[in-house]
Amino acid sequence: MEKFYPVLLKSNLFKHISLADMPMLLDKVEPSIRYFSAGNRIWQAGDSAKEFGLVCAGKVQIVKENQRGNRMILALIEPAGIFGEAYAYAAAGTLPVSVDVVEDATVLFFRPVKLIAQAHLPQGPQLIQNMMQILATKSLMLNQKIEVLSQRKITDKVLTFLQLEQAKQHRNHLVIPYNRQEMADFLGVERSALSTALGEMKKERLLDYHKNEFTLF
Amino acid sequence: MEKFYPVLLKSNLFKHISLADMPMLLDKVEPSIRYFSAGNRIWQAGDSAKEFGLVCAGKVQIVKENQRGNRMILALIEPAGIFGEAYAYAAAGTLPVSVDVVEDATVLFFRPVKLIAQAHLPQGPQLIQNMMQILATKSLMLNQKIEVLSQRKITDKVLTFLQLEQAKQHRNHLVIPYNRQEMADFLGVERSALSTALGEMKKERLLDYHKNEFTLF
DNA sequence: TGATATCGGTTGGTTTTACAACGGAAAGGA
DNA sequence: TCCTTTCCGTTGTAAAACCAACCGATATCA
Numbered sequence: 001m002e003k004f005y006p007v008l009l010k011s012n013l014f015k016h017i018s019l020a021d022m023p024m025l026l027d028k029v030e031p032s033i034r035y036f037s038a039g040n041r042i043w044q045a046g047d048s049a050k051e052f053g054l055v056c057a058g059k060v061q062i063v064k065e066n067q068r069g070n071r072m073i074l075a076l077i078e079p080a081g082i083f084g085e086a087y088a089y090a091a092a093g094t095l096p097v098s099v100d101v102v103e104d105a106t107v108l109f110f111r112p113v114k115l116i117a118q119a120h121l122p123q124g125p126q127l128i129q130n131m132m133q134i135l136a137t138k139s140l141m142l143n144q145k146i147e148v149l150s151q152r153k154i155t156d157k158v159l160t161f162l163q164l165e166q167a168k169q170h171r172n173h174l175v176i177p178y179n180r181q182e183m184a185d186f187l188g189v190e191r192s193a194l195s196t197a198l199g200e201m202k203k204e205r206l207l208d209y210h211k212n213e214f215t216l217f
Numbered sequence: 218m219e220k221f222y223p224v225l226l227k228s229n230l231f232k233h234i235s236l237a238d239m240p241m242l243l244d245k246v247e248p249s250i251r252y253f254s255a256g257n258r259i260w261q262a263g264d265s266a267k268e269f270g271l272v273c274a275g276k277v278q279i280v281k282e283n284q285r286g287n288r289m290i291l292a293l294i295e296p297a298g299i300f301g302e303a304y305a306y307a308a309a310g311t312l313p314v315s316v317d318v319v320e321d322a323t324v325l326f327f328r329p330v331k332l333i334a335q336a337h338l339p340q341g342p343q344l345i346q347n348m349m350q351i352l353a354t355k356s357l358m359l360n361q362k363i364e365v366l367s368q369r370k371i372t373d374k375v376l377t378f379l380q381l382e383q384a385k386q387h388r389n390h391l392v393i394p395y396n397r398q399e400m401a402d403f404l405g406v407e408r409s410a411l412s413t414a415l416g417e418m419k420k421e422r423l424l425d426y427h428k429n430e431f432t433l434f
Numbered sequence: 435t436g437a438t439a440t441c442g443g444t445t446g447g448t449t450t451t452a453c454a455a456c457g458g459a460a461a462g463g464a
Numbered sequence: 465t466c467c468t469t470t471c472c473g474t475t476g477t478a479a480a481a482c483c484a485a486c487c488g489a490t491a492t493c494a
Contacts, residue, residue: 058433069444086353090353090356090357092354096360112349116342119336119345125333125334128345135306135353136307139303139356142360143303145363146292146359146366149367153452154481180443181440189481190481190482191442191479192444192482192483195442196445199444211441211442213298357468369450369482370450370480371450371451398471398472409453410450410453412472413473413475415473438491439492439493440489441489442489442490443482443486443489444488447481447483448482449481449482450481451478451479451480452480453476454477456475457475458473459470460471461469461470461471462469462470463468464467
């Protein structure tokens with residue numbers, strides 16, 4: 001467990017917690033540690049998630065499978081990333097997604113109540129505030145995605161998306177973390193239609209771009 | 218303040234808290250109470266929200282205004298409802314929405330840290346768990362909305378939407394809380410296009426409906 | 435170097451949606 | 465009752481997006 005302390009301290013859950021406090025905290029919170037091999041499934045859609053996971057090593061994927069069997073990758077979780085927190089804390093219903101192991105992974109699972117129960121410790125409030133911030137920030141992200149998806153035309157989706165990115169990156173020249181196909185998936189449109197729309201927007205001098213680098217005018 | 222206790226106890230924030238504990242809790246948490254007249258604006262997009270609101274009486278609206286000045290109603294908050302919690306706890310950035318008073322309103326404003334600071338009280342963990350559940354449940358709701366909006370065809374949006382409602386209501390005969398225009402707004406499509414799509418789906422025996430009552434086959 | 439794969443742009447035909455306009459049914463008020 | 469408003473469905477046309485296929489550029493690797 002000790003060898004993962006550096007990763008844990010980098011996670012949002014243990015932000016502003018000092019290394020010295022970790023042994024005691026983990027002893028109280030009692031996360032369970034589990035190891036998974038690449039290709040295995042951690043959670044199956046339909047399961048009820050009573051814990052959330054923190055990836056210490058390896059990589060896992062959140063995937064959604066529709067009726068016709070094709071799977072869609074919703075997120076890639078890397079070390080220090082967490083997953084399932086909303087389902088664990090909402091304490092309602094079953095998972096609409098599955099979690100697959102991409103690279104051999106070590107995962108810590110936390111019980112929501114165990115975290116809340118440490119409130120009386122000196123580090124308790126910080127831990128709780130971190131957890132709240134994680135949940136709240138997620139809501140803001142989802143809100144932004146909804147704003148993008150609510151646009152009916154591709155050009156409006158693109159502009160909304162880029163303006164939100166711009167607000168995050170604080171500069172006119174944007175590097176976005178997607179290739180065309182991924183960007184199209186995020187916007188909920190066809191790749192070729194996105195390419196066409198981008199070309200027209202460049203012609204109309206709304207923006208300029210090269211590969212995944214964009215500039216808004 | 219005392220006269221609002223019944224409303225407060227009905228809110229998700231004070232769920233499972235007993236009336237007897239309220240005076241002490243509110244004394245510690247120190248919410249500020251403010252009164253607003255219909256037509257006034259509580260928060261303006263661009264403000265930074267360091268508190269969240271709980272509506273004790275009256276009604277307020279969350280509205281989004283785009284560049285061209287037309288406003289879109291995102292939510293109607295009634296007594297016992299809360300707003301701004303995600304922005305308050307994320308402690309980041311500025312509001313992308315405004316909050317308007319529809320009917321003369323009394324609102325309690327809570328500071329996030331003040332709530333967390335009560336963790337040591339007997340009722341503290343319950344209060345914190347409530348807050349987490351509020352944030353987490355909101356994420357799940359937003360996730361579902363994203364699932365609907367991600368569908369590219371109107372019929373798929375309708376089916377996804379109705380299937381999710383069905384999962385909530387646990388029966389085949391659904392009563393949805395929207396009229397056509399509102400349903401179209403939620404799905405992100407034209408009202409008339411929605412009507413046409415519904416008509417075709419009825420013809421294909423995918424579902425039946427009358428006004429806002431739906432049955433899935 | 436040649437073979438292969440990935441990525442992004444382009445094009446043309448097809449499908450779907452948007453948009454605007456109209457009409458009928460139902461509800462509510464004067 | 466009449467008038468007005470609201471709600472929902474229908475229609476035809478225009479606009480937009482989808483979809484499949486193809487092409488060239490670039491990268492990777494044997």
